[in-house]
Amino acid sequence: MSEMLNTLEQTALSEYKYGWVTDIEADEAPPGLNEDIVRFISAKKNEPEWMLEWRLKAYRHWLKMSEPEWANVKYPKVDYNAIKYYSAPKQKKTLNSLDEVDPELRATFEKLGISLDEQKRLSNVAVDAVIDSVSIATTFKKELAELGIIFCSMSEAVQEHPELIKKWLGSVVPMTDNYFSALNSAVFSDGSFCYIPKGVKSPMELSTYFRINAENTGQFERTLIVAEEGSFVSYLEGCTAPMRDENQLHAAVVEIVALDNAEVKYSTVQNWYPGDKEGKGGIYNFVTKRGICAGVNSKISWTQVETGSAVTWKYPSVILKGDNSQGEFYSVAVTNNHQQADTGTKMMHIGKNTRSRIVSKGISAGFSQNSYRGLVQVGKNAVNARNFSQCDSLLLGDKCGAHTFPYIEVKNSTAQVEHEATTSKIGEDQIFYCNQRGLDTETAVALIINGFAKEVMNQLPMEFAVEAQKLLAISLEGSVG
Amino acid sequence: MLSIKNLQARIEEKEILKGINLDIKPGEVHAIMGPNGSGKSTLASVLAGRADYEVTAGSVEFLGKDLLELSPEDRAREGVFLAFQYPIEMPGVSTTNFVKTAVNEIRKYRGEEPMDAVAFLKLMKERMKLVNIDQALLSRSLNEGFSGGEKKRNEIFQMAMLEPKLAILDETDSGLDIDALRIVAEGVNKLKSKDNATLVITHYQRLLDYIVPDYVHILYKGRIVKTGGKELALELEEKGYDFIKEELGEEVESPL
Numbered sequence A: 001m002s003e004m005l006n007t008l009e010q011t012a013l014s015e016y017k018y019g020w021v022t023d024i025e026a027d028e029a030p031p032g033l034n035e036d037i038v039r040f041i042s043a044k045k046n047e048p049e050w051m052l053e054w055r056l057k058a059y060r061h062w063l064k065m066s067e068p069e070w071a072n073v074k075y076p077k078v079d080y081n082a083i084k085y086y087s088a089p090k091q092k093k094t095l096n097s098l099d100e101v102d103p104e105l106r107a108t109f110e111k112l113g114i115s116l117d118e119q120k121r122l123s124n125v126a127v128d129a130v131i132d133s134v135s136i137a138t139t140f141k142k143e144l145a146e147l148g149i150i151f152c153s154m155s156e157a158v159q160e161h162p163e164l165i166k167k168w169l170g171s172v173v174p175m176t177d178n179y180f181s182a183l184n185s186a187v188f189s190d191g192s193f194c195y196i197p198k199g200v201k202s203p204m205e206l207s208t209y210f211r212i213n214a215e216n217t218g219q220f221e222r223t224l225i226v227a228e229e230g231s232f233v234s235y236l237e238g239c240t241a242p243m244r245d246e247n248q249l250h251a252a253v254v255e256i257v258a259l260d261n262a263e264v265k266y267s268t269v270q271n272w273y274p275g276d277k278e279g280k281g282g283i284y285n286f287v288t289k290r291g292i293c294a295g296v297n298s299k300i301s302w303t304q305v306e307t308g309s310a311v312t313w314k315y316p317s318v319i320l321k322g323d324n325s326q327g328e329f330y331s332v333a334v335t336n337n338h339q340q341a342d343t344g345t346k347m348m349h350i351g352k353n354t355r356s357r358i359v360s361k362g363i364s365a366g367f368s369q370n371s372y373r374g375l376v377q378v379g380k381n382a383v384n385a386r387n388f389s390q391c392d393s394l395l396l397g398d399k400c401g402a403h404t405f406p407y408i409e410v411k412n413s414t415a416q417v418e419h420e421a422t423t424s425k426i427g428e429d430q431i432f433y434c435n436q437r438g439l440d441t442e443t444a445v446a447l448i449i450n451g452f453a454k455e456v457m458n459q460l461p462m463e464f465a466v467e468a469q470k471l472l473a474i475s476l477e478g479s480v481g
Numbered sequence B: 001m002l003s004i005k006n007l008q009a010r011i012e013e014k015e016i017l018k019g020i021n022l023d024i025k026p027g028e029v030h031a032i033m034g035p036n037g038s039g040k041s042t043l044a045s046v047l048a049g050r051a052d053y054e055v056t057a058g059s060v061e062f063l064g065k066d067l068l069e070l071s072p073e074d075r076a077r078e079g080v081f082l083a084f085q086y087p088i089e090m091p092g093v094s095t096t097n098f099v100k101t102a103v104n105e106i107r108k109y110r111g112e113e114p115m116d117a118v119a120f121l122k123l124m125k126e127r128m129k130l131v132n133i134d135q136a137l138l139s140r141s142l143n144e145g146f147s148g149g150e151k152k153r154n155e156i157f158q159m160a161m162l163e164p165k166l167a168i169l170d171e172t173d174s175g176l177d178i179d180a181l182r183i184v185a186e187g188v189n190k191l192k193s194k195d196n197a198t199l200v201i202t203h204y205q206r207l208l209d210y211i212v213p214d215y216v217h218i219l220y221k222g223r224i225v226k227t228g229g230k231e232l233a234l235e236l237e238e239k240g241y242d243f244i245k246e247e248l249g250e251e252v253e254s255p256l
């Protein structure tokens, strides 16, 4: 096409508005990884012996593994010995209340739009904030405790609820699952733990915000959500990082367990620093997220809006073990400039009458590569399993790429698996139509993108949806002239 | 309000407009008629600022401004509205949301506050009646799966919401049955005032029974070759476009 697409190619990077660095003294491990570092992390956290043993086992396993290469992404090899595996913001003493949180840190969270202020009850979101590697504060703890809901940092859970951690940690994503899950199991520094007792519906959204701050630090958080029989929880995860020239590694593990009739809704707005417009810097986001619908009639729903990171490699999945259980995956992945995303899901149908729904919307601009990779597996006992997958790609310009890799493995003849895929381009006609109604091109693109992603955005809780809409617009700013 | 002088434009090296002269004053309705391919849509697109077309000569003044210097969105914000011959689809974007965005972008340009939801809905309800369009249609994705008639009515609804100074209707009548045609025409008539003007582009005389023009121009091979009153449209209908060719002394192709 004509002029517009030429300007499209002259993609200018939008300002990454979360790119500041907080000046906080950190308590760090030296770079590099060996058993001593694992011991150091465990000791820092005052962990019981069983936890250290678990970590060491994972570390020893990791040593025998090699980094996977099958994803449709290219990046220079990570030097695992150049990374610092532990960096905690230095705090003078143990905190008795939120008021004692370092004012610098509080300011950080305020910039992120997260209020740690328990007075702001209106927002009705309980927040666990993780900076670099350590959980800083969890809000609404008391209110949640009255219902028997446990929502705390992983370190605290190891101390306070060892029986639950021993039972569930690694039960969905075994330490040996893959290279990054093994690494995470060895060196995870913190994360959130969330336990919803039998029959309890969480009255508020539970939310964790992650931020990488220190330089050359890997962030390896670990999230575990257990929903007992008949319970419900909606969980939100948000992430940002400062602008750095060096790539930083983020390798998290999230595990979800839903027992009989339980439902977990997990929403992510991922906005890690994507690198500059030449592709320098940015976060490597290699995440393992998996849930198990262990009980009958249980449901796990993943919703993700992925706008950040230089390289994203992530497949939130659901094991549909309980009969009549349901898994959902709703995803919007935006890539611009030199970003690369290889993301999708795995739906493993094991129980009878299990259903899954996949809605993936990929938006590519600049020189970016955006891949959907999905596996729908129907086991031999999964009678009447149903899957519906919809994968749509939208291209802005002609230097970017969209790829779809759907894999289907069916071992039961009663299964119904449907897959639909479309690829479209934002047309000059659409933009001109909008221009003619008084919308400038940026506004037009934002409108078209949000329309394209609507089915996924509708899945997000209200307070997240607005933020996510803005993010979509921001991450594509300057990608259309 | 609009003054076009010797406007020439081309696309991909092909000369399409070869010197258009046209003056439109507030309160007037002008009709442009002409056979297919004569350049009617091109004229509309050039006025609206479509980038594909290159203006090679001439000038266009709109309300004292050099229209050709303005971006397409600024032309719209200044009050130029084009009802498209082929309205495009916007999956996932409702008409309501789209029009709300448009209304507020135009208000912003004028230094006005965005319209609040209540005022917007009130205005919308009122304007919906003008073109007999219902809420359900406006909640659907813009033009997606709309019938030809619904698309055209939707264009006029948007026009009613945006209150342009100059409305250009590009073959808004094509594809409409007689009832829909009447509804659309009545809508346009109700929006007419002494301050705004309408440029109706059409292939057929039919629409002009309902939207009565002050002037009729015949566009032929990129030039306005004849201008007259509303009778000219009737004459054209009666004699067919061949009569223009005869008048111009061109050879009329045999229908055989």
Ligand SMILES: Nc1ncnc2c1ncn2[C@@H]1O[C@H](COP(=O)(O)OP(=O)(O)O)[C@@H](O)[C@H]1O
Residues within 6 Å of the ligand: B011, B012, B014, B016, B034, B035, B036, B037, B038, B039, B040, B041, B042, B043, B052
């Ligand atoms: N994108 C284009 N590329 C090449 N020629 C075009 C293009 N658009 C229109 N034309 C040509 O310009 C001429 C005028 O077209 P148009 O303005 O659409 O006529 P009308 O609206 O009067 O039917 C036609 O010969 C048409 O083929």
Ligand SMILES: [Mg+2]
Residues within 6 Å of the ligand: B040, B041, B042, B085, B171
């Ligand atoms: Mg035309």
